[in-house]
Amino acid sequence: xxxxxxxxxxxxxxxxxxxxxxxxxxxxxxxxxxxxxxxxxxxxxxxxxxxxxxxxxxxxxxxxxxxxxxxxxxxxxxxxxxxxxxxxxxxxxxxxxxxxxxxxxxxxxxxxxxxxxxxxxxxxxxxxxxxxxxxxxxxxxxxxxxxxxxxxxxxxxxxxxxxxxxxxxxxxxxxxxxxxxxxxxxxxxxxxxxxxxxxxxxxxxxxxxxxxxxxxxxxxxxxxxxxxxxxxxxxxxxxxxxxxxxxxxxxxx
Numbered sequence: 321x322x323x324x325x326x327x328x329x330x331x332x333x334x335x336x337x338x339x340x341x342x343x344x345x346x347x348x349x350x351x352x353x354x355x356x357x358x359x360x361x362x363x364x365x366x367x368x369x370x371x372x373x374x375x376x377x378x379x380x381x382x383x384x385x386x387x388x389x390x391x392x393x394x395x396x397x398x399x400x401x402x403x404x405x406x407x408x409x410x411x412x413x414x415x416x417x418x419x420x421x422x423x424x425x426x427x428x429x430x431x432x433x434x435x436x437x438x439x440x441x442x443x444x445x446x447x448x449x450x451x452x453x454x455x456x457x458x459x460x461x462x463x464x465x466x467x468x469x470x471x472x473x474x475x476x477x478x479x480x481x482x483x484x485x486x487x488x489x490x491x492x493x494x495x496x497x498x499x500x501x502x503x504x505x506x507x508x509x510x511x512x513x514x515x516x517x518x519x520x521x522x523x524x525x526x527x528x529x530x531x532x533x534x535x536x537x538x539x540x541x542x543x544x545x546x547x548x549x550x551x552x553x554x555x556x557x558x559x560x561x562x563x564x565x566x567x568x569x570x571x572x573x
Contacts, residue, residue, distance in 0.1 A: 329356050341368040341432060341444045368432035368440055369399055371408065371449040381410065381426045381451035386458045386543040388496045393426050393453050397445065407431050407444040412453075423452035460509060460540035460548055463493040467552035472531045474557055484527035486513075487552045491538055498544070509538045521554055531556045 331351045338346040344363040351359045378398050384391040391412050397404045412426045431443030468488040475481040491498040498508035521532020528534045539547040
């Protein structure tokens with residue numbers, strides 16, 4: 321057998337981009353030189369990168385917004401001067417936490433898997449590595465807020481004064497029902513009240529009291545941020561709310 325020397329007996333031309341991993345994904349052409357002529361096309365395997373061997377700082381897991389469910393962050397892998405957002409899956413077993421708490425952990429798993437024949441399936445990355453990310457508070461601004469009208473409560477008849485009251489409040493964000501329940505350790509929002517424009521109402525220690533129109537501003541807390549506002553009415557105690565009515569019968573006409 322004769323051993324040929326590159327540059328003397330032949331030259332090498334790499335065909336195509338030869339970037340993505342795969343079986344026979346790369347191609348080169350050997351061209352005769354000196355005492356040799358002709359050419360030969362050679363296919364070769366491009367092996368996937370082992371995620372666990374990447375240098376520190378190569379993996380960036382993006383922060384994810386709180387959803388009430390296990391987070392599904394995205395990630396970017398930097399390798400050889402190029403950023404990749406595909407070729408791997410990202411999973412997290414950590415429960416959702418509030419922003420600024422201890423970062424959550426994510427695991428990146430390469431899509432390329434070695435088969436029984438020793439060949440890898442398609443994908444530029446194999447193996448696993450880990451990264452950290454934060455779960456950010458979700459905006460409460462798109463939430464649906466229903467503030468029910470509430471009857472005023474007379475504190476004294478002469479002079480006429482009223483006690484502070486608060487409306488029944490229902491706050492939902494998508495499929496999630498948000499609560500303000502400090503006794504059970506869950507506060508998704510806080511509330512503040514204000515008089516509506518032109519209202520005849522009156523605030524007592526920051527809460528509605530006298531009959532009139534009011535607004536309630538729901539401000540996110542804990543896993544939520546931003547705010548949303550709704551209106552409601554404190555009605556005269558002599559006026560029954562329609563919600564108190566009981567339908568006895570109706571005559572067909």
